[in-house]
Structures are given as C-alpha cells and as structure tokens.
Amino acid sequence: MNEHENGLRERQKRHRVRTRLIALGATTVAVVALAAGCGGNDENGGTTGTATSPATNAARGGTVEVAMKNIRFQPEKVTVRRGTRIVWVNDDSVAHDVHKVSGPGADFASGPAGGMQPGDKYEIRVTQPGTIKYVCELHKPYMAGEITVK
Template identity: 40%
Template structure:
C-alpha cells in the first residue's frame, strides 16, 4: 500500500483532488497530482466500488459503499493505473509528479 500513497494523517499537506465514481466510471479517468496532494474518491453510484491499483502494493481502497468516500495522500511519484476490483471494466490513471 505504501508504494504509491499513504493514509491521510494530520500532517498531510498539499492540494485536494476529487474523483467521482458515478455511472460505473471514474471521473476524471486520468488525474495528475503532485506528491503530497490528497485524492478523495467519492462513490455517487448505487453500488459499492473500489479504487485498486494494478501494481502490487500501490493502493487499494477496498469497498467504498454508496455515498461514501475514501482518501489517500500521494507519496511516491509515478503513473498508477487502477480499476474497480468489483467492476474491472472501470479503469483510470493516477499520475503523481514530484513537487517543483
């Protein structure tokens, strides 16, 4: 889990970005953030979803219930493809850049 992102803590800094899960899609389906930014996935669908990186040990939200959210802070630069483990046709990318 720690390779791409770490759990949000009180010392988290940076911008906050939102990914809506709606209509069986991640919106946006590609998001570029800086290291230290927080990403919040908000499930607006009527069924549970996940945000699960395809790379081992990167990140995995586990089930996000309808009307619930899950947040992580990007810690490692890179490009991280992710899917909904429950609905694998739902695909997106998180791109983490080093701070300038």
C-alpha cells in the same frame, strides 16, 4: 450670453475644480505621511528577517476528488503534484471499490471488492512521482483509472 462670457464661466469652473483637487492632494499627502510614520515605528519595533511562508508547503498538497459515477472513475486520469490527497467518492447508486494495480509507492485498496457503498469515501496521499494505475475490482477492466504524480 456671448462667447466671451461662456469662456469665462468655463475657466472659472475649471479653476474651482483644480482648487478642490489640490486640497484633496494635500489630504492625501497628510495621510501618506501618517502611514509612513507608522511604518517607521514598525521598523523600530524590530520585526526583522523574512519568515518562510507556511502557505508554500500547504499549496503543494491540495486535494483532488475522483467521483465514482455511472460505473466509471471521473475523471479517469488525473495529474497531480506530490503530496496531493486523492479522494474517491462513490456518487453512484451501486457499490464500488479502489484497488491499486501498478505504479510507485505502497499498494492501496479501499477494502473488499464492492466495499464502498453509495456515499462512501476513500482517500490516499500520493508521495512518489510516476503513474499509478488502479481499478474497481467489481467492474474492471471497464472501470479503471490513472494518477500521474509529478
């Protein structure tokens, strides 16, 4: 086989590939045209205006978990947005509790000192900006935490 024949075969191959691409292109155009047709029908259906997404509000109030482990709050300091749910989980083998010491909003407490048994949960929702300090009455001042609400 000489150079000329090689070149000819290459050109033929390329030509076939191009033809196939054009065919594909035509199919794509047909699909797009169909899709556009559907879109047109939707517009005629009268779905007008943009509704405010409920996801926007849901995103504001997430959940942050604070573990009670090795006689510590973990993490000891969290920074959250207003509306966030703070959930304390006693992941320890001993009893604990949560008692607010200072900061904005209403006072809160999980119950009596050492009232949270292993596996128990306690939760609040933070609504006012500022820094809330809290302790475990049983293990303070060693076991203390902070929530900064933005």
